[in-house]
Amino acid sequence: MANLPRANSVGLKHLDDELKSELVHDYSALPELDRMEKTLATVAKTFQPRQWAAEKRVVDLLENADRAVMKAVAGELGEEELEKTLDQAGEATAELLAERSQAAAATRALLEVLREQLRAERAAEPVREEHRGDGEEEPALTAPLAARWLNHSISMQEEAVRFREDAAELKGENWQQQLRDYSDALEHAAELAPRDELERLSKQEPRARSVAAPRPAEEVLRAANFGEEEFAVEEVGPVLRELSDALDRQVTGLRQLGQRLEAHPARRFGKHAEAVMAALCRFELARTLRREGPILQASEQLVCRLLDERLAPVVRELTAAIVRFEWYFKPLQMSSDGRKVVLGGLATERAGLDARLLLNSAERTVLGLSWFCALHMLQPSDQRKVLVMDDPTAGFDNANTAGFTSTLRAFTRLLRPEQVVIATHDERVAAMLAEELAGVDGWPESVVRVRFSRDANDCSVASQEWARDGERQVSRDSELLRLGESLPA
Numbered sequence: 001m002a003n004l005p006r007a008n009s010v011g012l013k014h015l016d017d018e019l020k021s022e023l024v025h026d027y028s029a030l031p032e033l034d035r036m037e038k039t040l041a042t043v044a045k046t047f048q049p050r051q052w053a054a055e056k057r058v059v060d061l062l063e064n065a066d067r068a069v070m071k072a073v074a075g076e077l078g079e080e081e082l083e084k085t086l087d088q089a090g091e092a093t094a095e096l097l098a099e100r101s102q103a104a105a106a107t108r109a110l111l112e113v114l115r116e117q118l119r120a121e122r123a124a125e126p127v128r129e130e131h132r133g134d135g136e137e138e139p140a141l142t143a144p145l146a147a148r149w150l151n152h153s154i155s156m157q158e159e160a161v162r163f164r165e166d167a168a169e170l171k172g173e174n175w176q177q178q179l180r181d182y183s184d185a186l187e188h189a190a191e192l193a194p195r196d197e198l199e200r201l202s203k204q205e206p207r208a209r210s211v212a213a214p215r216p217a218e219e220v221l222r223a224a225n226f227g228e229e230e231f232a233v234e235e236v237g238p239v240l241r242e243l244s245d246a247l248d249r250q251v252t253g254l255r256q257l258g259q260r261l262e263a264h265p266a267r268r269f270g271k272h273a274e275a276v277m278a279a280l281c282r283f284e285l286a287r288t289l290r291r292e293g294p295i296l297q298a299s300e301q302l303v304c305r306l307l308d309e310r311l312a313p314v315v316r317e318l319t320a321a322i323v324r325f326e327w328y329f330k331p332l333q334m335s336s337d338g339r340k341v342v343l344g345g346l347a348t349e350r351a352g353l354d355a356r357l358l359l360n361s362a363e364r365t366v367l368g369l370s371w372f373c374a375l376h377m378l379q380p381s382d383q384r385k386v387l388v389m390d391d392p393t394a395g396f397d398n399a400n401t402a403g404f405t406s407t408l409r410a411f412t413r414l415l416r417p418e419q420v421v422i423a424t425h426d427e428r429v430a431a432m433l434a435e436e437l438a439g440v441d442g443w444p445e446s447v448v449r450v451r452f453s454r455d456a457n458d459c460s461v462a463s464q465e466w467a468r469d470g471e472r473q474v475s476r477d478s479e480l481l482r483l484g485e486s487l488p489a
Contacts, residue, residue: 011280019266021069023062023257030253031246035155039147040243042202044236046227050103054096061089069266079270090261097254104247106223111240113220114233142235146201153193160186307336311374318370321407323400343367362395373411385418392422393429401429409436416443
């Protein structure tokens with residue numbers, strides 16, 4: 001059996017899909033040959049439709065195989081009996097496959113001969129129209145086309161009945177209705193065919209030719225089930241090509257059906273059924289608990305608590321530090337129900353209205369930076385060694401740019417990441433960041449400004465414009481400012 005495709009897959013449904021047996025349905029879905037052979041016999045009187053000796057036996061044995069698989073999965077049939085039933089169906093399928101393969105090869109060979117002969121005939125002498133008596137008109141529709149149209153309309157009507165039966169077995173109402181609508185459309189299309197007229201035209205005799213078509217070899221005709229009588233190559237060719245394609249599809253389908261019979265998972269399921277069912281029960285129990293039970297509820301409560309008690313205050317303070325919301329924004333409000341987070345406040349007094357719908361692009365950037373920095377801060381120390389930001393001040397005015405750089409300075413000095421990487425296209429912001437992040441008391445160890453440009457070969461080139469080690473010392477500045485001395489009384 002195939003493995004479960006996803007961790008959230010329904011295990012029992014997957015097992016049913018793997019073990020279900022629709023062998024008869026798969027066989028009935030193959031293209032029908034009877035209609036095509038009847039059409040060919042109508043066009044070429046010399047063709048004899050085949051009597052597929054193994055076909056009826058294949059259908060009966062496939063039905064037995066479907067029933068045997070269902071009983072074996074339910075524990076009502078032994079493994080040896082199941083294998084015997086599947087082997088019998090496989091042997092009958094292989095026998096029919098051999099018949100269809102032989103017929104397909106013979107049909108292809110005859111079709112190729114007819115193509116070559118038709119090319120030779122047209123090259124030798126153009127076709128001359130036969131003399132018609134007064135009042136005799138060219139038929140409005142040729143017999144081959146009329147026969148194909150008639151049989152196709154009959155096939156569509158039969159397929160409509162099958163689709164309507166399939167729709168009744170579907171569980172989804174939407175798919176049921178769509179399949180019923182499709183069946184109605186097929187029936188309507190079949191009703192548009194003028195059955196009586198098509199039946200009359202399909203039986204008309206093919207028009208004789210003044211130049212006789214060269215005869216294929218007798219062994220080729222005999223292998224393709226044609227007699228010795230002559231036929232019109234132009235009229236037989238299209239129908240024969242359609243039959244050849246159908247036989248090829250039959251061969252492919254029967255070969256796949258035989259492979260399914262040989263490797264059906266029900267053959268080996270009995271040995272592992274107990275262990276598989278126990279594992280599926282544990283899987284379904286865990287899946288249910290995770291999706292609907294106390295584990296899900298506990299997870300939602302934990303997430304809500306983290307959002308409300310830890311994340312929300314940090315986001316609120318970072319937003320305030322960047323934009324100084326006492327005069328710019330209202331205080332940020334966050335609410336969560338386990339499935340959704342609403343960021344209220346800021347631009348509205350309605351806590352239930354998501355403020356992100358009311359902010360401009362720069363204001364949304366402020367909120368996004370605050371959220372990102374808060375999440376970074378709450379990570380374990382070994383998972384926040386590097387801080388990377390890509391053009392964080394895009395769209396900021398001078399006040400918000402200054403607020404962000406000063407906040408970033410305090411943020412990085414608090415967390416002390418091993419590396420901070422800030423990308424920006426703004427020279428003003430680059431200079432401000434270099435000043436704000438200059439080394440103090442040996443941290444950061446170095447501040448490097450790198451410029452990227454394009455060379456003559458359109459390659460990106462990085463050049464270090466300057467690098468300066470931290471030189472400022474808080475103790476030295478305190479001494480110069482005489483902050484350590486006591487004030488006069």
